[in-house]
Amino acid sequence: MGSVTRHRGAVLVLIAWWVFGNLYEAIVVMPWLWRLPPGSLPAEFEPGSPVFYFVPAGVVMLVLIWTLVFRVRRNGAGPVLRAAVLVTIAAAGTGILVVGVNPTFRDPAASVASVHDAVLMWEAGNAVRMALAVAAAVSLIRWRARPSG
Numbered sequence: 001m002g003s004v005t006r007h008r009g010a011v012l013v014l015i016a017w018w019v020f021g022n023l024y025e026a027i028v029v030m031p032w033l034w035r036l037p038p039g040s041l042p043a044e045f046e047p048g049s050p051v052f053y054f055v056p057a058g059v060v061m062l063v064l065i066w067t068l069v070f071r072v073r074r075n076g077a078g079p080v081l082r083a084a085v086l087v088t089i090a091a092a093g094t095g096i097l098v099v100g101v102n103p104t105f106r107d108p109a110a111s112v113a114s115v116h117d118a119v120l121m122w123e124a125g126n127a128v129r130m131a132l133a134v135a136a137a138v139s140l141i142r143w144r145a146r147p148s149g
Helices: 002-035 051-071 078-100 102-106 112-142
Strands: none
Touching: 002 051, 002 078, 002 112, 051 078, 078 102, 078 112, 102 112
């Protein structure tokens, strides 16, 4: 069980890292974008882009949590499966936000009002992603792997 506990711990660390990153976006990045002129967000693959630190860690988090589901599938995996589904939904929400909202932040022709609307949309979606991630972490924390009999 020690390796499963460490596996769960690694997933929890990645979830916490993601939640704190989303919290940073909510209290620092979005207010900053609110004040900047349209088109100020760096392109996807320029220095400062979140692609370089969120995408790799997000993929690792998804792989690790679904691997954990597979590892404990015969051993009371309900809470682990719940956490994996919640994280996957939150990750899909990230994709929706990136595709639907981010272009406004990068568009120099966007109006200030449309940037403000995009910030509010991102903040709402971000709150949902954080709630899903926290619920996933709580499910994993409450879960106790039972020894197989």
